[in-house]
Amino acid sequence: MGIMVTNKEKTIRTLNNIAETGLDVFNKDEYTIDNENENPDAIVVRSFNMHDIEFGTDLKAIARAGAGVNNIPVTACTEKGIVVFNTPGANANAVKELVLTSLIASSRNLFDGVAWAKTLENEGDQISKLVEAGKKNFVGKEIKGKTLGVIGLGAIGALVANDALNLDMDVIGFDPFISVDTAWNLSRNIHRAMTIEELFANSDYITVHVPLTDDTRGMFNKDVFEIMKSDVTILNFSRGxxxxxxxxxxxLENGKVGKYITDFPNETVLKVKNVVPIPHLGASTAESEENCAIMAARQLKIFLETGNIKNSVNFPNTELPYTGKRRVAVFHKNVPNMVGQITSAISDYNLNIADMVNRSRGDYAYTMIDIDNKVNGEVLPGLDAKIRQINNIVSIRFI
Incomplete structure (x- = not known):
C-alpha cells in the first residue's frame, strides 16, 4: 500500500439508493460519487449485503444509513482499519411513531376490524347493519392506565417511553447500559426496573429496543413468557x-401472550393466530431515509477530512479540533507503548507535536497527532514507512 494522504479528490460509492439530500453533503469539487468504482475512499450503504465484497486498498470507511450493521463484515473491517459508522437516532422518530401506532391499533383490534370490514364489499345497503352487528367482535382495550415495559432506553426506547407517559400509561424501563445522554432525556416519572424479570412480571405491554447479540438472541422464550402477565402484548421492532x-x-396458542406485533414476519409466525405482521416498515418514511442519509454522509465527510470519529461501531469516538496542521491518523492494536513508538518516530524527523489524542476500544485503538511544523512532502514517505514498521500498526494516513 502506498502512502495515504487525504487531500486529493475523494470517491464515494453507494450500494443502495441513498437520498439525494445525503449525497449533497459531499462537495462536488472535492468528492466524486462513482458507484462503479471498486476501490472508493468510502461507501454509503443501507441494507446491501457486504459480506462477499472484496474491499479495495483505498477504502477508509463505510457508513450505514441506519442503525443495524449486520449486513457489514465489521470484524474484517476492524482488522483492516476501516471505520464502520451507523446513524443511531436518525430514524428514531419514525420507529417510535409506528410502535405507538401499533400499540394503540392492536389494543383496539383495529387491524382485524379493518380486515373484516373489507370483506363487506358488494353487500350494498346491508353494510351498515352488518357493521353494527359485527363490531361487537372487535371490542378492544384502552391503553390509559396500563403498564408499558420498555427494554432498551436508547434513542428509540427513550422516545417511546416518554410519549407513552404522555398517553397516560405507566412506564417501566430496563437498560443496564443506559448512557448519560439518554438518562438526561428520560422523564423522571419512568420507573426503573432493577431486573428484566421485574419488567416482565409487571407489564401489560412490552416493547423491545436492543441490538441483536449473542446475549439477546432468543431473549423472549418460554422461560420468560412464564414470568409475564397473561394476555400480554409484545412489540418487536428491533430484530426478529x-x-x-x-x-x-x-x-400465543395458549393465551399467555395475547398479541405479538412484529416488524419481521417469517413462515412460523405468519401461521399463528394473534400475530400482527408488519412488513419491516419501522424506518420506512421519507423523513427517516433522508435523516439517515444526511447523518451518514456528514460522519463520513468529517472523518475523511479531519480523521474525527463519531458513531462508529468498531472504533472509539475520537475528536481532536482540526486546525489545518498536518495530521497523522493511526489505527493500531491496543497494546502498551504504541503511542510512545509513534511519537518517537515523528520526533526522529525533528517534527514537533502540537496536539494529540488517543482512544481505545477493546483490542484496538486510534491515535491522532497534529504536527506543529510545516511538513515537507518529501518527509511523508519516510515517516509513513517508519510508522508502518512498528509492530501492531493496522493502518496510517496523513491529513
Missing amino acids: ELVNDEDIATA
Whole structure:
C-alpha cells in the first residue's frame, strides 16, 4: 500500500439508493460519487449485503444509513482499519411513531376490524347493519392506565417511553447500559426496573429496543413468557431473532401472550393466530431515509477530512479540533507503548507535536497527532514507512 494522504479528490460509492439530500453533503469539487468504482475512499450503504465484497486498498470507511450493521463484515473491517459508522437516532422518530401506532391499533383490534370490514364489499345497503352487528367482535382495550415495559432506553426506547407517559400509561424501563445522554432525556416519572424479570412480571405491554447479540438472541422464550402477565402484548421492532418463534407460537396458542406485533414476519409466525405482521416498515418514511442519509454522509465527510470519529461501531469516538496542521491518523492494536513508538518516530524527523489524542476500544485503538511544523512532502514517505514498521500498526494516513 502506498502512502495515504487525504487531500486529493475523494470517491464515494453507494450500494443502495441513498437520498439525494445525503449525497449533497459531499462537495462536488472535492468528492466524486462513482458507484462503479471498486476501490472508493468510502461507501454509503443501507441494507446491501457486504459480506462477499472484496474491499479495495483505498477504502477508509463505510457508513450505514441506519442503525443495524449486520449486513457489514465489521470484524474484517476492524482488522483492516476501516471505520464502520451507523446513524443511531436518525430514524428514531419514525420507529417510535409506528410502535405507538401499533400499540394503540392492536389494543383496539383495529387491524382485524379493518380486515373484516373489507370483506363487506358488494353487500350494498346491508353494510351498515352488518357493521353494527359485527363490531361487537372487535371490542378492544384502552391503553390509559396500563403498564408499558420498555427494554432498551436508547434513542428509540427513550422516545417511546416518554410519549407513552404522555398517553397516560405507566412506564417501566430496563437498560443496564443506559448512557448519560439518554438518562438526561428520560422523564423522571419512568420507573426503573432493577431486573428484566421485574419488567416482565409487571407489564401489560412490552416493547423491545436492543441490538441483536449473542446475549439477546432468543431473549423472549418460554422461560420468560412464564414470568409475564397473561394476555400480554409484545412489540418487536428491533430484530426478529430476539424472539424464539416456536416458543411465542405456543404462548400465543395458549393465551399467555395475547398479541405479538412484529416488524419481521417469517413462515412460523405468519401461521399463528394473534400475530400482527408488519412488513419491516419501522424506518420506512421519507423523513427517516433522508435523516439517515444526511447523518451518514456528514460522519463520513468529517472523518475523511479531519480523521474525527463519531458513531462508529468498531472504533472509539475520537475528536481532536482540526486546525489545518498536518495530521497523522493511526489505527493500531491496543497494546502498551504504541503511542510512545509513534511519537518517537515523528520526533526522529525533528517534527514537533502540537496536539494529540488517543482512544481505545477493546483490542484496538486510534491515535491522532497534529504536527506543529510545516511538513515537507518529501518527509511523508519516510515517516509513513517508519510508522508502518512498528509492530501492531493496522493502518496510517496523513491529513
